[in-house]
Amino acid sequence: MRSASTPPAAGNGLEPGFRGVICVSFGSTGDTAVPDTDGQPRYDLHFEAATADTLLELKSVFGSSRVGVRLVLAGPPTDIRAAAAVAADCGLLGEEVTLLSQETGPRFVYCPHCLSTTVDVTAGTEVTCHGCSTILAVTDHFSRRRGAYLGYSAHAEEAA
Amino acid sequence: MTAIALQPQVHPAVEGGLHLEVTDISRQTESIVSITFAAPEGGRLPSYVPGSHLVVQYGSGVNAYSLTGSGNAPSDYTISVLRVDEGAGGSVAMHRLSVGDRVNVSRPRSAFAPASTASHHLLVAAGIGITPILSHARAAVERGNTASMIYVHRPDAGAHVAEARKLLGPGLTALIECTNRGSFQSVLAEALITQPLGTHLYVCGPVVFMDAVLEEARSQGWSSARLHSEAFGAAELDAGEPFTVHLARSGVRLEVPAGVSLLDTLETAGKTIPNMCRKGICGECVLPVLRGAPQHRDLYLSDQEKAENTTMMCCVSRSNDPELELDL
Known part of the structure; x- marks a missing residue:
């Protein structure tokens, strides 16, 4: 059956209905780039880089999260891609994750x-x-x- | 009732399918009966994806019914049929079947499959909607996945309750039965906010029920990709108004009477239209529309596609205009 929902607005994966947002930033990225969470609970995390330990911590955060949450990842492409892979493995869907990638980077x-x-x-x-x-x-x-x-x-x- | 009297001609929807024998009939409730089919010569039947359905021919018509097994290497197929006295006659015919009768059925068709990436399945059924949900629960148990089930039924009138209870264990971790609306609302509300991230939701029941569950889930932040519903329990469509169809390429005009589908009309006129579900769900029988506004009654096209009026599902949709022109 085909889904009847409309695709999220470009550049902002936070379509209405979510019950909370986990915002993870890496490196020197400030959290100013994170979209407006519309008054929903917001959980901020900042890491220098997506190391094995960092990813393990994220995994435990996702493991205790519930369906309805959205994830915003901001920072260098390597870090947010590594975090996005962990998120997918934990059951977050592509449409629930927003990547705010720094234009250039390793x-x-x-x-x-x-x-x-x-x-x-x-x-x-x-x-x-x-x-x-x-x-x-x-x-x-x-x-x-x-x-x-x-x-x-x-x-x-x-x-x- | 003899097999010959029951099956005058193979219906196009079950062509290339199977010819099976009724091997068991068991009454589930006052109005629901389970019917088991097997190959007359015995042996294994084609496996199917959990949540699949079977199209069964009755007389000159066909109906789709969910299979209740896990689908893994079955030697028989079991469906459960709710008798609808004011329906098109399919369910009444099914209720008349007895052991030994032969029927033409399609191969199993999948339109309500489990998500392979799900780590947990939240199953929600109302009434006869239990049938594909039971299939999902059995598959989860067999495949080492986990599922939990919410089942809404009338007091003492739940089909397959005993079978569902028997599945409880490491696979089916919870079975919550609700026999009134209020208790269901609170059970659903609680379930929707407590599911781990890898959970997908599956719902089957009356259309109004499914819409309410899906709406509630969306409002709790469930993205559409997590939501799965089985639509073929859709309410019977009315007979509709008669209209004319003009086949532009063939230069033919056909009358589509009330109560006869455009697809049936085209087939009677010798046209071969690819089709599968004949219920407006699968999208197989799409036809290009050149002129006129179709009356869209399918569940396949998006609202935008329907508004464009350039395509239509000829199995269920009709015409708002007296005449439709098709690129056929």
Whole structure:
């Protein structure tokens, strides 16, 4: 059956009806960018970065949350993508999560050769995998589950 | 009643389906009977997705009924039918079936599937709406998922109550029965604000009931993607006004009498229209409209699509204008 709801307004995932908002910001991002929560309860969290510990803490926050909540993530793309992946794993749906991404910033690149993830600080077309030192060409394929772009061995097709 | 007398001709909605034998009839309540079908030669029937339905032919008509099993490798199919005396006759015919009768049925069709990413299923049923909900509960138990159920029924008139209670355990964690409106309101209100984040809601019952539950859920912040409803218990549509349809490409004019669907009319005229549910739910029988305002009676098109009047579901929709022109 088709849903009868209208899509949320662009740039603001907080369509009417939610019962609370969890606002998570990373790095130097201030919370000013967070949309108006329309008088609903708001729970603010700030972290320097999306580390393993940070993500574990978020997981426990999501684990004690109830259906009806919305999530706003603000900060560098690497951090908010990592947090969004945890949110999805905990059962939050894409339409319940708003990403406020800083325009520029480092991104994660996934290496399918050694299965590790490298931070691509310069966001260029190639990056050296920190796991296996392969030069990775960075594709547009983005995994929401990993929060990372797919890389592959650059120049692999050229004669050795 | 002989099989031949019951099945004069294979209805298009069950073509390519199965020919099954009634193997068991059991009375659930005064007005609800469970009917079990199996292959006459025995053996396994096609598996189905929880919440699926079966289209069953009666005489020259067909009706869709929810399957109540989990769907995993079944050797029989069971439906439960509420007798509606003022209906089109399907439920009365079903209630007349006896063990040994043969019927034409479709293969199971899925239109109310569980969300694969859900970590918990909140199941809400009213009356005969228990049938697909029971299927969901059984599947959750078999597959190691969890579900909780709210079941609204009249006092001492709940179908499948004993079977639902038997499922209680690590899979079906709660079964709350409500026999009056007030208790249901408070049970639902409590349930809607206490579900963990991975929960999806499934509701089946009268249209008014479903609308109320979905509305309440939305007002408590449930996004549409979490809400699932089974619409084929939709109220019987009225016969409608007669109208004319002009098939622009074929250059044919056909009269659609009151009480006969546009789809039936087109099929009688030799047109082959892809279709599935014939209830305005699946969207298979969509037709392009060139001129005229269709009277949209389906549950498939969005409000915007209906307002555009460029497409229509010919199984249930009719015409507001005396004549419709179709690109056919």
